[in-house]
Amino acid sequence: MAFESLTDKLQNVFRNLRSKGKLTEDDVHAALKEVKMALLEADVNFKVVRKFTKTVEEKAIGQDVMNGLNPGQMVVKIVNDELINLMGSETTELPLKPASQITVLMMIGLQGSGKTTTAAKLAGKLKQKGRKPLLAACDVYRPGAIEQLQTNGSKVGVDVFSMGSKAKPVNISKAAYEHARSNGYNVVILDTAGRLQIDESMMEELVAIREAVTVDCSILVVDAMTGQEAVNVAKTFEDKVGIDGVVLTKLDGDTRGGAALSIRSICGKPILYVGMGEKMEDLQQFYPDRMASRILGMGDVLSLIEKAQANVDEEKAREMEQRVRKAQFTYDDYMTSMEQMKNMGGISSVLSMMPGMTGSKMKEVEGMIDEKDLARKEAIVRSMTPKERANPDLMNISRKRRIAAGAGVDISEVNRFIKQFDQTRKMMKQMPGMMKQRGRKGMFGKGGFNFPF
Known part of the structure; x- marks a missing residue:
């Protein structure tokens, strides 16, 4: 399960703090040193860690906290609040137009990140909310990509638009939009091609699609298990193409959590959803406050x-x-x-x-x-x-x-x-x-x- 090592370490730090009747500045310094090490070991960006621990320290070493009835608990609250700020403070919703208009979502990311599966999961979620989504198969390079999208689309009961593997992705995108307009669909999800690594031709193709079709939201899908590399990928896509939000996949696996805690600070873009399993329904909206609660070992009762x-x-x-x-x-x-x-x-x-x-x-x-x-x-x-x-x-x-x-x-x-x-x-x-x-x-x-x- 994601964050388990980080959670255990933070729990030990806070257990020691709570056991003290009063806190000294040395106690806070020692605790934050351990927090810093735990975050770095969780693969959180070092700049993010430095800023985070500095902010917590400034708020924790104050008269209200040091002389409070339960200073250890107050420090935990400060850490919780700052974790929430780190991940975006508020939940970010997809920018969907009114149901009478067509919203275009473009799924982008590297090959192997779970992009095609996430596209279908997202389509299923939008269908449950009363939308009529259409999946567009724009990945004409990876063998089996179109068939995979069609299979997953059928699992969630969403139609898939395809022109085969010979058509150009830009033409598929335009044709999918026209098909949606003529047949009453109000969300078009473009499943674009991924690459094993970032290259210029990939970026140029994505830019061309954005210019050919009015894309309302570019959603970057990244594998949480790649840690800091996921943050680097996000920054490159933002610089070259522009992204509006992120989906973190495989957050149910053995990830250290660094991507979830770093992406917002480094790229300035919100995490929209997290993938928590292989099933089509295993896509959860991202709530910074609930994630912070889970990281600190306080559970996530609201999601339950x-x-x-x-x-x-x-x-x-x-x-x-x-x-x-x-x-x-x-x-x-x-x-x-x-x-x-x-x-x-x-x-x-x-x-x-x-x-x-x-x-x-x-x-x-x-x-x-x-x-x-x-x-x-x-x-x-x-x-x-x-x-x-x-x-x-x-x-x-x-x-x-x-x-x-x-x-x-x-x-x-x-x-x-x-x-x-x-x-x-x-x-x-x-x-x-x-x-x-x-x-x-x-x-x-x-x-x-x-x-x-």
Whole structure:
């Protein structure tokens, strides 16, 4: 997961600060020296690090902070605020024209950055928002680029305009715009060609497309795993072609985070979206405040809530809550909850947004999650009949043998899973009593969803 090393190091620095009753200037200097090293190791641009630590130091060494009730916590807040400023302070929206007009977005970047996949992901996002996007296949050089765009376009239900690999990208761009105008599309996304490295012919082609079609937003797609090189690429594209915003891909991988923390300061351009996985829905809007919170190990609860709202069927969740209240939880409910967890990116994805889930803690928790075991449990439930899934009390030895054979597991695994399931149901039966004991707070009412385990 991105930033995990940086997060762990910052957590250690702040833990030491919070443990002190009062802070001296030496304490702040020592802490910021460690912060500086952590940022440099995360591949943050050295000029950005120098300016960042200087600003934090000036704000931290003041009477209000040093003599405050909780100076360590106040320093953490200053660092959080400055991280947000570093990444842009506010969320930047795509400059979309009214739906009655056509907005042209040009995707640019080096080969291998995930540009073509990101173009389709963005198209899918815009479609969900009520727009009618059209993807234009302008990469006529890379073998398979047009087919890849068409495949990804079909996954998100967005049409792809193509003139094959013999046409010139400038002509494709103009024809795609005319096709959109004649057929009611209001967003055209130009998937331009990438190169293995920056060259003049590549830049000239992009400039020619901008001159042939009125491009409303040039979006640079960069691979976050390339660290400082991503920042260098962004600066070159800005100087040669001009960019309006950046998408950072592969931020879910083993990246040090330097690109996310440096691009805005070095190039002056906002990060619009971040790619957090391979699936078409794994493109998230970039929120500087939420990213700062994750870097400092404080989680990203708002994004988690939004993810749940987008992927969890509210009606089903309400029905399941009622069944939990009445201790009527079934194997069907188990499968529904597992499916919803998958839609949200899996257990690891959800846990990564929880406060306190730093890199080392995540590894510890992930080590306890046996994905193969979860798959076997799913196979066990799928081997049950509809009646058995709806009524857990029907289980007997002959049914268990049949289920084990159907799932391809030993009967001991079936017994173990059913025992765990029954224990969970027994716990749920105790909830009404516990709710009364908690009085007005409740478990599902105004006091929130507070399980006792």
